[in-house]
Amino acid sequence: MRLRKKPWVVEALTGFSDIVVQNPGEELAGNWHNLFENSLPLHVELGTGKGRFITGIAKQHQGLVNFIGIEAKEEIVYCAAQKVREQELTNVQLLVFDVNEILKIFAPGELEQLYINFCDPWPKNRHAKRRLTHIDFLNKYRTVIKPGGQLWFKTDNRPLFEFSLEQFSEFGLEINAVTYDLLNSGFAGNIMTEYETKFSALGQPICRCEVIF
Numbered sequence: 001m002r003l004r005k006k007p008w009v010v011e012a013l014t015g016f017s018d019i020v021v022q023n024p025g026e027e028l029a030g031n032w033h034n035l036f037e038n039s040l041p042l043h044v045e046l047g048t049g050k051g052r053f054i055t056g057i058a059k060q061h062q063g064l065v066n067f068i069g070i071e072a073k074e075e076i077v078y079c080a081a082q083k084v085r086e087q088e089l090t091n092v093q094l095l096v097f098d099v100n101e102i103l104k105i106f107a108p109g110e111l112e113q114l115y116i117n118f119c120d121p122w123p124k125n126r127h128a129k130r131r132l133t134h135i136d137f138l139n140k141y142r143t144v145i146k147p148g149g150q151l152w153f154k155t156d157n158r159p160l161f162e163f164s165l166e167q168f169s170e171f172g173l174e175i176n177a178v179t180y181d182l183l184n185s186g187f188a189g190n191i192m193t194e195y196e197t198k199f200s201a202l203g204q205p206i207c208r209c210e211v212i213f
């Protein structure tokens, strides 16, 4: 994925240098505790979007977990950064970054948990490798997530969900808590994302599962 470089956003993001890492590099791998100034567990959301989920979950886990949001589009990171600032959260860092490069910025086994919420479905078969749940991505996640660490996945897109379950299974991962209708599943404490709010309002059922690495 080509990262967008819009000058006004780059400049606007400089005001968020305590929250946003615009050019994450290899020096961060194994050193995230320095950036957060503590050694709390690390959870990462892939394709963060405008930050509703990461700010919601970070607020609930202040002093317990550090959260890193990876988002390719700078102007979207800007929206998320505003939410982090407004809520005065100190346990969130946002990266303008491509998930494809995840192995560069995390050390092996450095992460406890991953979240993928409403990732782009890439419906054409020839684009299947771009789906964030494709086995090629799972291979990368397996390196950076510690054994027994989890991936929590949500989508409104049924074909993407079926594809993802197949990929998880093919990769030999344990799949738990599968639901095709999250809102009526009894799952407590769901934190909605921007996309989830939109699709739920349209009556679209939400699929969810938890995967253990």
Ligand SMILES: C[S@@+](CC[C@H](N)C(=O)[O-])C[C@H]1O[C@@H](n2cnc3c(N)ncnc32)[C@H](O)[C@@H]1O
Residues within 6 Å of the ligand: 001, 046, 047, 048, 049, 050, 070, 071, 072, 073, 076, 097, 098, 099, 100, 117, 118, 119, 120, 193, 194, 195, 196
């Ligand atoms: C459909 S949106 C969902 C946003 C948010 N998770 C939500 O549920 O509201 C997918 C987001 O993932 C980002 N994204 C897609 N591929 C990415 C990649 N390879 N690396 C980083 N971000 C990516 C897109 O820019 C977009 O903001």
